[in-house]
Structures are given as C-alpha cells and as structure tokens.
Amino acid sequence: MNLTDQQRTLIEQIGVWHENNGIQPAAARVMGLMIVSDKRELTFDEITEALSISKSATSNALNLLLRTEHLEYITFPGDRKRYFKMKISNWREAFTRKIDDLTGFNVLLRQVLEVRNRNCDESDEGLQDFISFLDYLHQELPNLLAKWEEQNKKS
Amino acid sequence: MNLTDQQRTLIEQIGVWHENNGIQPAAARVMGLMIVSDKRELTFDEITEALSISKSATSNALNLLLRTEHLEYITFPGDRKRYFKMKISNWREAFTRKIDDLTGFNVLLRQVLEVRNRNCDESDEGLQDFISFLDYLHQELPNLLAKWEEQNKKS
DNA sequence: AAGTTAGTTCTTAAAATTATGAACTAATGA
DNA sequence: TCATTAGTTCATAATTTTAAGAACTAACTT
Known part of the structure; x- marks a missing residue:
C-alpha cells in the first residue's frame, strides 16, 4: 500500500479526532486512511493491510461506516471486490x-x-x-x- | 430532594444526550439534574442523594464539570458547603x-x-x-x- | 482534644467497548 | 469438483471506562 510516514501520522491524528467525535477506533482509522490515501478507492484487503487490523475489525468498521453513510463503494464488472471510497458530498x-x-x-x-x-x-x-x-x-x-x-x- | 417523575425522566434523557456528546454517564446525569432541578444551586450531598450515586462518583463528576466549565460553585459566609450551579452563560x-x-x-x-x-x-x-x-x-x-x-x- | 462536616483518593470490581482469530458462507474460477 | 476469493460471524480475550466503598484529609466546632 505504501504510505509515507507523514500519511501514517495524519491517519492517526484524523483517527483520534474522529474517536473524540464518537466513532470507534478502527472505523476512525479507516476514515483517516480513506482521506489520506493516494488512491481514492480502496479494497477490503488494502484497508486491512494498510491499517494492520484483523479482517473482522475491517468488516465491522466498513459496515459501520456504510451504515452511517461516511463511506460508499463501487464495483467493476467481472471483479468481485468492492472498492470503498468516502462519500465526499x-x-x-x-x-x-x-x-x-x-x-x-x-x-x-x-x-x-x-x-x-x-x-x-x-x-x-x-x-x-x-x-x-x-x-x-x-x-x-x-x-x-x-x-x-x-x-x-x-x- | 423531591423530584417529580417527569423530572427524573428528563434528567435521564438529558443525561443520555450528553453521554452521546462524550460526557461520562454520572457527569451527564449531574448536568441533567442541575438544569431540571427546582433549585438553581445544589450541594454535593443533594446531588449524591438525588442521583443515588456514590460520593466518589459525585466527586469525579463535579470536578470534571468544573474543569470543563459546565458548572461553577458559590459559597456563603460561615458555610463550608459549596453550592454548585450551571454556568449558564x-x-x-x-x-x-x-x-x-x-x-x-x-x-x-x-x-x-x-x-x-x-x-x-x-x-x-x-x-x-x-x-x-x-x-x-x-x-x-x-x-x-x-x-x-x-x-x-x-x- | 475529640468529633463533625465536606469532600478526596485509592483500590478494586463491574460493565461496556473493541479487537482477534478461527470457522464459516457464498460466489467465482480452473 | 476442488480451490480460491471476498468477505461475515462468532466465541473469546484484551482493554477501557465507570462506579463503589472504605479509608483518608483538612478545616471547622464544641
């Protein structure tokens, strides 16, 4: 995934800010990652790996953020993966x-x-x-x- | 302390709202009590008793709310008690x-x-x-x- | 000097939150 | 048909948060 140290730090800072605003830690990091990442869309596995969290943590976080409409995902024909992205608007x-x-x-x-x-x-x-x-x-x-x-x- | 059922219910509702805004449960109830109570000022013991919480819970909650400037207290000459009130402004x-x-x-x-x-x-x-x-x-x-x-x- | 009052602090316990890893499912592909 | 992929679910463990109760302190009273 290749994140710079600056990016990693920012992910944590944005994560903490979101934690203070009532979002659970893992989900808060996902928010940080999604906004800081060079790629606009990330897959489940990329998120798991980039944040070094378990698949279940990723699953929980993503479903939470989908429910709260912080995130959405797109798909591509012939590709079973979902590509998650921030719902910017x-x-x-x-x-x-x-x-x-x-x-x-x-x-x-x-x-x-x-x-x-x-x-x-x-x-x-x-x-x-x-x-x-x-x-x-x-x-x-x-x-x-x-x-x-x-x-x-x-x- | 004599709170009506309506008042007790409101204290809980306001408490929950404050919890959702990041204030700890006991402190959130204190906020509810202070605003709902018929008396503008309440002592440590009145708060402890009205909310049925321990003295340490009261102590923690009050000190937290003083630090965050949600509350303040006044005193009267010849009376060692502190009278806590909301910092309305x-x-x-x-x-x-x-x-x-x-x-x-x-x-x-x-x-x-x-x-x-x-x-x-x-x-x-x-x-x-x-x-x-x-x-x-x-x-x-x-x-x-x-x-x-x-x-x-x-x- | 001994007791009361008005709280604070500390240790511990209970409860709630969060994350893990392993087992599972459902769809796709070889 | 067997394997792989893309996740989900569940039981459990770790961590954090919160509250309780008892012992304490500091100021005042008698």
Missing part, C-alpha cells in the same frame, strides 16, 4: 444532521421549562435565551450553507 | 469551542491536501470545498451569534 448531510441533533436537545430544554419549578422566574431567562438561540441557529444555518455555495460558485 | 463559550474544534480538524485537512498524492487533481476539489466551507463557518458563526444577540435584545 456527505459533509453537507452530516452538517444538517448535527443541526438536527441540536434541535432534539432543544425539545428537551423546552420540556425543562415546563417541568421545573423555579421560584424566581428570572432564572428561566437564561434558558429561554439558549432555546431561542438554538431556534435561530436551526433557522439560519441552512442559509449559511446556501450563501457559501453561491459565493463559492462564482469564483 | 457558558453555552456561548461552548459554542465557540465547538467552532474551534472544527478549525482544528480543518488544519488536519489542509495537511491532507499537502501530503497525499492523488493522480487526478479533480479529486482534491471536494476536499478543497469542504475546507473552504469550514473556513466560512469559522468566519461567519460569530457573526450569527452577534446578530441573534442584537435581534433578541430588541424584543
């Missing part, structure tokens, strides 16, 4: 998913406001502000993406 | 921290661009787009916050 969707997660939290916060019984209502203001800001984010972030796309297209 | 900082985390990732992505050797340069475009969008986010998110603050002040 996916960062847009990942972005929206993050926003939705925030919105889910916001639902809980509204319930808090209903359920808890603070003596002084002033105490609720901070929370109301936060809720309001999350609403605002939810509303404005898609616009932000749109604005960037426009600006980026021009150049 | 802190969501603004948490927001900026999230942005910084993205920026950190972006640094790695730029390195990828330098280090990897893709045959067709077209392949780099998607990555360049992503990098560019992250830059844009980094630049615009603070403005978004500012704009919200302004709009919110008026009402």
Whole structure:
C-alpha cells in the first residue's frame, strides 16, 4: 500500500479526532486512511493491510461506516471486490444532521421549562435565551450553507 | 430532594444526550439534574442523594464539570458547603469551542491536501470545498451569534 | 482534644467497548 | 469438483471506562 510516514501520522491524528467525535477506533482509522490515501478507492484487503487490523475489525468498521453513510463503494464488472471510497458530498448531510441533533436537545430544554419549578422566574431567562438561540441557529444555518455555495460558485 | 417523575425522566434523557456528546454517564446525569432541578444551586450531598450515586462518583463528576466549565460553585459566609450551579452563560463559550474544534480538524485537512498524492487533481476539489466551507463557518458563526444577540435584545 | 462536616483518593470490581482469530458462507474460477 | 476469493460471524480475550466503598484529609466546632 505504501504510505509515507507523514500519511501514517495524519491517519492517526484524523483517527483520534474522529474517536473524540464518537466513532470507534478502527472505523476512525479507516476514515483517516480513506482521506489520506493516494488512491481514492480502496479494497477490503488494502484497508486491512494498510491499517494492520484483523479482517473482522475491517468488516465491522466498513459496515459501520456504510451504515452511517461516511463511506460508499463501487464495483467493476467481472471483479468481485468492492472498492470503498468516502462519500465526499456527505459533509453537507452530516452538517444538517448535527443541526438536527441540536434541535432534539432543544425539545428537551423546552420540556425543562415546563417541568421545573423555579421560584424566581428570572432564572428561566437564561434558558429561554439558549432555546431561542438554538431556534435561530436551526433557522439560519441552512442559509449559511446556501450563501457559501453561491459565493463559492462564482469564483 | 423531591423530584417529580417527569423530572427524573428528563434528567435521564438529558443525561443520555450528553453521554452521546462524550460526557461520562454520572457527569451527564449531574448536568441533567442541575438544569431540571427546582433549585438553581445544589450541594454535593443533594446531588449524591438525588442521583443515588456514590460520593466518589459525585466527586469525579463535579470536578470534571468544573474543569470543563459546565458548572461553577458559590459559597456563603460561615458555610463550608459549596453550592454548585450551571454556568449558564457558558453555552456561548461552548459554542465557540465547538467552532474551534472544527478549525482544528480543518488544519488536519489542509495537511491532507499537502501530503497525499492523488493522480487526478479533480479529486482534491471536494476536499478543497469542504475546507473552504469550514473556513466560512469559522468566519461567519460569530457573526450569527452577534446578530441573534442584537435581534433578541430588541424584543 | 475529640468529633463533625465536606469532600478526596485509592483500590478494586463491574460493565461496556473493541479487537482477534478461527470457522464459516457464498460466489467465482480452473 | 476442488480451490480460491471476498468477505461475515462468532466465541473469546484484551482493554477501557465507570462506579463503589472504605479509608483518608483538612478545616471547622464544641
């Protein structure tokens, strides 16, 4: 597979970043490899070998990343192998998913406001502000993406 | 401590959400309790008792949340207890921290661009787009916050 | 000086996560 | 038909994370 030391280091760093974002270690390394690799598409065995992990670890990681749509694969006629690649365009969707997660939290916060019984209502203001800001984010972030796309297209 | 069933349920839900965002279980429940509780400030013992966890679990969780500035505490003259409370205003900082985390990732992505050797340069475009969008986010998110603050002040 | 209070620390245990290797399957090829 | 390829699955092992409980400390009280 022939990775430079720089590449190996980057794979680990990107791996750690993804671990910190909740992806399991092996899958996180696969993410690192897929983005750092000179080849856009890699096979199961290339991944296993490049990362020195077991076939089962590879199998788990790949299926996880396929399910979460971090990866996809293509095939070629007369070739039984799958060629895995990053679903690059996916960062847009990942972005929206993050926003939705925030919105889910916001639902809980509204319930808090209903359920808890603070003596002084002033105490609720901070929370109301936060809720309001999350609403605002939810509303404005898609616009932000749109604005960037426009600006980026021009150049 | 007298929590309603609704409150207990919400504490768990908020706890799970925080767990999914990388906070350890006990600390995540403390976050839930602090926001759901009728009292704005709670003592060490109240927390221990309300969540039915050990003193060491409480100690760990509180120190973690103090370090990460999710919580702070106040004291009163002639009272040795600490009264823990959420650092409410802190969501603004948490927001900026999230942005910084993205920026950190972006640094790695730029390195990828330098280090990897893709045959067709077209392949780099998607990555360049992503990098560019992250830059844009980094630049615009603070403005978004500012704009919200302004709009919110008026009402 | 002896006891209380408000926590902390340490050892250990339990639980959860992750990876391994071997055995398996299903499709293809010789 | 037998072998090979491209994986998957399963039982187990290793590692990590988390919590418990008991012993401890440091400050204050009586």
